[in-house]
Structures are given as C-alpha cells and as structure tokens.
Amino acid sequence: MTLFDSLAIAWTALRSNLLRSILTTLGIIIGVASVIILVSVGSGARVEVEKQIASLGSNMLVVFSGSSRGMGGRSAGAGTDLPIAEGDVAAIRDKVQGVIAISGQLNGSGPVVNGNTNWTTTLSGVHPDFATVRDWPVRAGRDFTPQDIRASAKVVILGQTAVKQLFQDEDPIGATIRVKSAPFQVIGVLAPKGQSAMGRDQDDVALIPMTTARGYIVGKSQVQSDQVGQLYIKFDNSTDLKDAQEQIETLLRQRRRIQPGAEDNFNVRNLAETMKARTEVLSTMTYLLAATSVISLIVGGIGIMNIMLVSVTERTREIGLRLAVGARQRDIMRQFLVEAVTLCLIGGLIGIALGVGAAAIVANAADWPVVISPAVIALAMAAAAGTGIVFGYFPARRASGLNPIEALRSE
Amino acid sequence: MNSVAAIIEASQVSAPVAPQSAAPALIRASGVSKIYRMGDQTVRALDDVSLEIAKGDFVAIMGASGSGKSTMMNLIGALDRPTTGHLAIDGRDIATMSSDELADLRNGTIGFVFQQFNLLPRTPALNQVILPLLYAHPRPDDLEARAHHRLEQVGLGKRTDHLPSQLSGGQQQRVAIARALINNPKILLADEPTGALDTKTSEEIMKLFGELNAEGITVIIVTHEPDIADFARRKLVFRDGKIIDDTERAPLKAATAAKDRVL
Numbered sequence A: 001m002t003l004f005d006s007l008a009i010a011w012t013a014l015r016s017n018l019l020r021s022i023l024t025t026l027g028i029i030i031g032v033a034s035v036i037i038l039v040s041v042g043s044g045a046r047v048e049v050e051k052q053i054a055s056l057g058s059n060m061l062v063v064f065s066g067s068s069r070g071m072g073g074r075s076a077g078a079g080t081d082l083p084i085a086e087g088d089v090a091a092i093r094d095k096v097q098g099v100i101a102i103s104g105q106l107n108g109s110g111p112v113v114n115g116n117t118n119w120t121t122t123l124s125g126v127h128p129d130f131a132t133v134r135d136w137p138v139r140a141g142r143d144f145t146p147q148d149i150r151a152s153a154k155v156v157i158l159g160q161t162a163v164k165q166l167f168q169d170e171d172p173i174g175a176t177i178r179v180k181s182a183p184f185q186v187i188g189v190l191a192p193k194g195q196s197a198m199g200r201d202q203d204d205v206a207l208i209p210m211t212t213a214r215g216y217i218v219g220k221s222q223v224q225s226d227q228v229g230q231l232y233i234k235f236d237n238s239t240d241l242k243d244a245q246e247q248i249e250t251l252l253r254q255r256r257r258i259q260p261g262a263e264d265n266f267n268v269r270n271l272a273e274t275m276k277a278r279t280e281v282l283s284t285m286t287y288l289l290a291a292t293s294v295i296s297l298i299v300g301g302i303g304i305m306n307i308m309l310v311s312v313t314e315r316t317r318e319i320g321l322r323l324a325v326g327a328r329q330r331d332i333m334r335q336f337l338v339e340a341v342t343l344c345l346i347g348g349l350i351g352i353a354l355g356v357g358a359a360a361i362v363a364n365a366a367d368w369p370v371v372i373s374p375a376v377i378a379l380a381m382a383a384a385a386g387t388g389i390v391f392g393y394f395p396a397r398r399a400s401g402l403n404p405i406e407a408l409r410s411e
Numbered sequence B: 001m002n003s004v005a006a007i008i009e010a011s012q013v014s015a016p017v018a019p020q021s022a023a024p025a026l027i028r029a030s031g032v033s034k035i036y037r038m039g040d041q042t043v044r045a046l047d048d049v050s051l052e053i054a055k056g057d058f059v060a061i062m063g064a065s066g067s068g069k070s071t072m073m074n075l076i077g078a079l080d081r082p083t084t085g086h087l088a089i090d091g092r093d094i095a096t097m098s099s100d101e102l103a104d105l106r107n108g109t110i111g112f113v114f115q116q117f118n119l120l121p122r123t124p125a126l127n128q129v130i131l132p133l134l135y136a137h138p139r140p141d142d143l144e145a146r147a148h149h150r151l152e153q154v155g156l157g158k159r160t161d162h163l164p165s166q167l168s169g170g171q172q173q174r175v176a177i178a179r180a181l182i183n184n185p186k187i188l189l190a191d192e193p194t195g196a197l198d199t200k201t202s203e204e205i206m207k208l209f210g211e212l213n214a215e216g217i218t219v220i221i222v223t224h225e226p227d228i229a230d231f232a233r234r235k236l237v238f239r240d241g242k243i244i245d246d247t248e249r250a251p252l253k254a255a256t257a258a259k260d261r262v263l
C-alpha cells in the first residue's frame, strides 16, 4: 500500500463526512491561526520597534532638564528648570569616556515661507553633530559646519516633508526661504526618517544652527543665552551605556551643585532601553498567545482523537474486510494515521488562511509591517501534522489491533 | 441448465469416490480444535477435526447453526489460529506464521466471499475489486486492467463505475467474487454466499463458482440449502464442532486435473 493509496482512502473517508470533518478541525484551525497571528504580528511589532529604536540613533543617551518625577520624566514646569547649557555639552564631551558625537536640539515652531507657499513646521536648533548622533544623514546639499554655529549663520536644512510642502518638485538647495520672516539659505535636505515612536512625522522639520535658533528664532525671551534644549550623545560601540549614564549623572550633579541625597533636576535616558522594555510587554503577550495556541492544538487534537475513534467504530466492518483481503496491521495503522494527519492539515490550511488574514488586519490597524515568513507557515503545518500524529496514534492503534473476524461480524 | 449443472446431474449417478491421490492436499487439518472462553464457560466450536481438501476440489460445508462451519472457514481463511492441532494451508502450518505472513496468505492465496457481500460504501465496483491489490507485495502496476478483467469474468464488465447502492444483490455478490479473484487465489472461501439472495440469483452465483472451480480454483462454500450444496462435489456436514458426514459424488474431473497441471 503506497502513501498515495492511503491518502486517497483518507480523502474518500473524510469527504463522505465533510461537515463533521471540518467541524472537528475547529480546534486545529484556531490553534494554527493563533500560531500564525502570534508569530506574524509579534515579529511585525518587533520589526517596527526595532525600526523606531534605529530611528532614534544607536548607542545613544538623551539628557533632559527637569526631574524624573513628572510625566514622561520631565516635570510639568519645564521652563522653570535649570536648562542644559553649552557648558554641559563641553564638559560631557571632555570628561565622559567614549563620546563620539554630541548635539543639542532646541525645539520651537514657526512659519516657513518659499515665495507664496507657507508651511508651519518644527524649527530645531542643532549642533553640527546632529546628523551623526541621530543616524540621520543629510542626503542632498551639505551639513552644518562649526563655522555656521560660530557665526549664527542663517542657513537651514529641511526635512523631507518640509521640502515637499515648500518646493514640490523644485530643487531646494541654494534657495532662499523665510523662517519666521528672516531670509535663510537652504543648504541641505535630510534623508527621510519616518514616524517617531509617538507617531509624529519626524520629517516635518527645519534644522538651523543652535546659535541661530537661540539668538533669533525660538521665542527669545524664554531662551537662556546658552541653553541647548535636549541633548543627544552618541557613544562608540565599546562603551557600556550604563556606565556612561552614571558618568554623565555624576558630572551634571557636580556642575549643578546638587547636594548628596537631593533629587536630580535633569534626566539621562537610554531611549532604546525604554523601547526594548515595550517589546518585553509584547513578548509577554506573545507567550500568552503561544499558550493559547498550544491549548487550542491540544483541545483540537482531542477532538481529532475523538472523531477518529468514532470513525474506527463506524468503520469496524471495513477494517475487518481490509484485514481479510490481506491488509497488514501496519497498513491499517498507517491509513488511520494518514487520515488524522490529513484532517489536521486541512484544518491547518484553513487556520493559515484565517491567521494570515487576521495578521494582515491587525498589522494594518496598528500600522505595522506584516511579516509572514514561509518558516511560520511551515511551523504551523508541522504543528498541525504533529497534532495529527500524536492524537491519531491511539485510534490508529485501536483500528490496527482489531480482530478481523469480530470486525467483520460487527454491525 | 448449464454444462456445470449437467455434469453435476450426471455425476450424481455414480457412487462417492475418494479424491484422487494425484491431487495433493491443499488444506490439511489434523486434530484441530477451537475453544472460545467466555468467562468461566468454554465453547468448543471445533472439536478435534481432521480433514484434507485436495487442490481443485469443490466442497460444500453444511450443518446446523452453531455447529462450527464459520469457525472452520475462518481457520482455513487464515483469519484465526486453532487452539490446538495443526492446520496447514498450501503446505504451511498457520500456527507458525506471523501476523504479517497470515495477512499475505489471505492476500495472495485465499479469496473471501461473504454472505453480506462486505463491499465498501460509496466506492465504485472497479475500486472494490482493486482493494486486495493495494495490499499485495509487490504491488502490481496494472490495477485497473486486472480489475476490469475480473469484472468482465463475473459478467459486470459494463458496470465498473457503479456504486454498491446502484447494483442488485446478485451483482454486488459478483463484485465481491471479482474482488476475491483479483489476486489469482488458490482457494475461494464463501460463507453462505447465497444466504442473502433469491433462488434464481443464488443459482447463477453457484454456476459462477462451478465455472471458477472448473478453471482450477479450489472452492469451499458454507450453505444451509441442500440445493446449493448440490453444486459441490464433496459435502461435509458439521455438528457440535465435529464432522459427522463426508460424502463425495464423483472423482475430481479429469478436465480440472489437467488444468491444474497447466496452471
């Protein structure tokens, strides 16, 4: 008896009880679908988080002013805090090990005008290291130079969204635009960055030199003469960020003369770690879903076992006949195993279809990429087939152990 | 009346004769007992039966219900093993054979026909007949051609795709006979093959058995009806697990013996 013969017999048997067969596989369908959803959505979400971590810039710490007590690490009255200043930048660069790039980001917003086109965007004063720190290269034109900073040059580098809004298809490099009604020359365009972890369009931005921003753009009255906003610090690969974080904290406590035991009025954060913590929540969910799918597969398997036992009973006479015409016990065994596995694989295919569909819907709603790898499909099918073998074994054993005479005599 | 029946009629005149010694015993039972235990009760379904059936013979087994006929058939069909005694089929003692060897013996040497036909539901005639070939070692390639040939032989060459529900009782039994013949068995066993058929159809089926026997197949049938038993050459009567009567009507036909040599 060939495998094809067994398959043909299995198919005939299953088809003659089509509705029952499909209902039986419900547990398998749910189990396999949840395997697919779990792995696809889980890895889609992970890819998305990794993308966001990468978009922050790698090996990076961020320093905010304000205590860690308030929302999001900053206390409510940010304006009253002692800001991070140029002196802090210089001190960190000099005294903390492993710093390869450091840049402030002083944010404001305001209208940017090209001819008749008007667009309100985020204005960010930055240092020349900004592109390096944030892993956000200037794609066309040039980056800021130290000279731009020293001279408070009226030059601007635009993000992709700002370029699209102001210039459509024109070449922006060299053009003069008005930023808060002062003329600025466009020297560069940033590479696209996409959404931030909070869903903000990071490409809707105009970068200007830190000094220019301080003296000119960002509401002069609120700005202390040497403040730098938040500070991004990039380290070389060999630096332990925990270590670096401690060094920065010690240094800033000294500089700010914070008494031992008093609370910091600044905050050093490893944003990548924070986001990784979010993926850990995700993996907890993943385990829950994994447990769900294992349980569904077990329940599904018991359903399969049940229906196979029913089938063996119903077909006792047929089994007797097969034995009488020369089937060996292992032929019968294999036939029922193939039948159980076929049943599970049919459920598996339906489950895959449902799972892929559901994963696509979830991913679409959450704006994640759908990651459905062939390995996941293979895993799901293997899980289904394995369930068939495990739970089909007992009924198949029972079928193959039947006494042919008694089987033939049964009704 | 056909030629087989004519031969039978003619042969009834002559006195019973022992099988020719030239024909070797295909089935040899010596001191076979089959005891069923049910709780503390034991049923002696076969009680020290000794018997030889020659190659090419046509045997009818008769006897009251419960006399052990089916038990004997099941043993000859290698579906079961005797409790004590020896039973050799085609020269091999079934007590010494493994379950796989018994399966292969059933597959290649023995063909079964049942009272209730035992066809698979929702399966066309051709596939019914192919069934034993699926379990053959080696498995032949020309399954359909062989099945076709056998269905033609039993007069159903035009009904190969009919389902059991689309066939009369007699036709279903013919499909079952074609299935029993598919592996060119030496022995055809039929336990009350006409029990579920009307008289006319029964006679047609018995004629078919006669023709198959004439081709050299050893045929053993169980029946209650003397008319049906009359188609056979040798009659065995069972009572309480013992053979109480063994009558033979004529020597094995020369034609059959001649065919044996060719086969």
Ligand SMILES: Nc1ncnc2c1ncn2[C@@H]1O[C@H](COP(=O)(O)OP(=O)(O)O)[C@@H](O)[C@H]1O
Pocket: B036, B037, B038, B043, B044, B045, B063, B064, B065, B066, B067, B068, B069, B070, B071, B072
């Ligand atoms: N599996 C079994 N278990 C117990 N007793 C059995 C079994 N098979 C047959 N018998 C008994 O053996 C005796 C012979 O049965 P059987 O060969 O079927 O008779 P029959 O001549 O009617 O075909 C009967 O008494 C029957 O009840």
Ligand SMILES: [Mg+2]
Pocket: B069, B070, B071, B191
């Ligand atoms: Mg009987």
